Amino acid sequence: MTQCEINHKADAKSIDLSYTPEVQKETAHLYDKVSHVVPEIEWPAFAPYVKAINDLKKEKGAIILAHNYMTPEIFNCVADFTGDSLQLAKLAAETDAQIIVQAGVHFMAETSKILSPDKTVLIPDMKAGCSLAESITGEDVRLLKQKYPGVPVVSYVNTSADVKAESDICCTSSNAVQVVESLGVDRVIMTPDEYLAKNVATMTDVEIITWKGRCEVHEQFTYEDIEELRAANPGIKVLAHPECPPDVMAAADFAGSTSDMIGYVQNEKPDSVVLVTECSMSDNVAVENPDIDFIRPCNMCPHMKRITLQNILHSLQHMEHEVLIDEDVAARAREAVQRMVDLPAPKVVGPKFKTNQPPAQVELVAVA
Ligand code: 13P
Ligand code: SF4
Numbered sequence: 618m619t620q621c622e623i624n625h626k627a628d629a630k631s632i633d634l635s636y637t638p639e640v641q642k643e644t645a646h647l648y649d650k651v652s653h654v655v656p657e658i659e660w661p662a663f664a665p666y667v668k669a670i671n672d673l674k675k676e677k678g679a680i681i682l683a684h685n686y687m688t689p690e691i692f693n694c695v696a697d698f699t700g701d702s703l704q705l706a707k708l709a710a711e712t713d714a715q716i717i718v719q720a721g722v723h724f725m726a727e728t729s730k731i732l733s734p735d736k737t738v739l740i741p742d743m744k745a746g747c748s749l750a751e752s753i754t755g756e757d758v759r760l761l762k763q764k765y766p767g768v769p770v771v772s773y774v775n776t777s778a779d780v781k782a783e784s785d786i787c788c789t790s791s792n793a794v795q796v797v798e799s800l801g802v803d804r805v806i807m808t809p810d811e812y813l814a815k816n817v818a819t820m821t822d823v824e825i826i827t828w829k830g831r832c833e834v835h836e837q838f839t840y841e842d843i844e845e846l847r848a849a850n851p852g853i854k855v856l857a858h859p860e861c862p863p864d865v866m867a868a869a870d871f872a873g874s875t876s877d878m879i880g881y882v883q884n885e886k887p888d889s890v891v892l893v894t895e896c897s898m899s900d901n902v903a904v905e906n907p908d909i910d911f912i913r914p915c916n917m918c919p920h921m922k923r924i925t926l927q928n929i930l931h932s933l934q935h936m937e938h939e940v941l942i943d944e945d946v947a948a949r950a951r952e953a954v955q956r957m958v959d960l961p962a963p964k965v966v967g968p969k970f971k972t973n974q975p976p977a978q979v980e981l982v983a984v985a
Contacts, residue, residue, distance in 0.1 A: 621638035632669045632934070635645065636661035640668050647694040653907050654689045654900040661690045667925035673933045680718035681929065682708055682729065685875035686895040686921040687720050693904055695929065696720060699963070701876035702728070702774045702791040709733050718932055719940075726751045727778045731950045732958070738940045741928035744964045745920045747775050749860075752830030753809035755779030761806055765826060766892045770806045771796055772953065773813060775832075778942045781950035790859045791874035792963035794820045799960055812836065816859045816866050838893050843868035846891055850912050856881055857893040859980045862943055865893065882906055895921065 644664040648655070655663070661817040667690065674681065674697070682705050683696035692699055702725060707731035709717060716737045719726035724747055725738040733963055743860050758770060758780055772784035773793075778940055788796035788807075797805055805823055808930050809830030812974045818825045840863050847853060847868075856878045857869035866872050869880050889910035896915035903911050931937065942950070964982045 684721035748833040760785035832860040854887040
């Protein structure tokens with residue numbers, strides 16, 4: 618036995634994580650799927666975990682909900698359901714499985730628990746956070762409501778349960794315009810993503826008061842990046858996530874949630890494309906679209922990347938780390954999430970947010 622095999626055995630205690638001929642045979646169909654994006658040399662390190670996770674899921678009746686930003690070996694080889702934030706929230710509400718392992722960040726696991734309070738929701742790493750979720754607290758929202766009495770609060774799903782509990786309704790990147798307009802009012806508070814709010818404001822007459830939260834991944838993309846990409850790759854289609862700054866959206870061909878981008882690539886089949894978002898997206902979309910040329914300047918989300926095959930296995934083995942929410946907070950947060958989930962399926966926003974209209978009606982507030 619090699620030292621590497623000994624270490625793997627020690628790591629997972631009773632589970633043998635050697636790359637045996639049996640493991641190779643049982644996982645061969647999965648490697649075929651990802652061979653386009655996972656180098657062959659890496660598979661012997663992944664395959665034993667893939668097999669162990671899939672066996673343990675069956676044994677425990679657990680499911681894995683994976684966000685589109687998970688690495689390809691998680692997304693394609695162990696996930697039962699994949700999607701954007703809205704799809705994952707709906708799947709969590711619908712599943713009969715009693716154990717949900719959330720391969721995503723903490724606010725996603727909290728959303729699953731809010732919608733499925735009787736189920737066990739596990740997150741492989743409690744530190745998998747989000748710069749948007751960390752930018753605002755429930756107390757901040759209470760102060761905003763005092764400052765703007767009677768103005769309804771729309772909170773991005775990328776927030777804590779405390780923030781959701783103070784909100785009238787949640788939204789995601791795929792339904793933000795629809796949610797804002799569903800309230801039938803002239804003015805809303807939309808927290809915490811400044812750029813999402815500014816991008817939504819170009820699509821609606823509703824006045825928006827927002828918060829100075831940013832996604833640390835998407836705020837880094839610039840208008841100049843897009844110009845350079847177009848100059849270097851004539852004819853390329855540029856797809857951007859609405860957490861990007863408004864001038865990046867103006868320069869894109871299409872804007873939408875992570876799943877809307879997948880839909881665009883599948884339907885339009887561009888010769889070459891750049892997904893202006895997190896790095897794993899291109900790998901995951903390339904698996905189903907091997908003939909499309911993906912140009913890959915991208916930014917990594919350090920929080921999403923905390924989730925690995927190793928900690929997913931640990932999570933299932935030891936039932937860690939369970940996401941728990943105070944019952945009163947969860948009940949109030951559920952109303953806001955459920956109101957969003959109950960809306961009809963959103964129309965895809967594309968081709969892009971109408972960035973030719975300056976988002977003049979956005980008021981940016983900071984409550985001291
Ligand atoms: P989506 O809902 O579009 O998947 O976005 C989630 C997210 O965290 C993007 O950064
Ligand atoms: Fe949060 Fe941005 Fe990471 Fe999404 S990509 S989880 S918004 S930090």
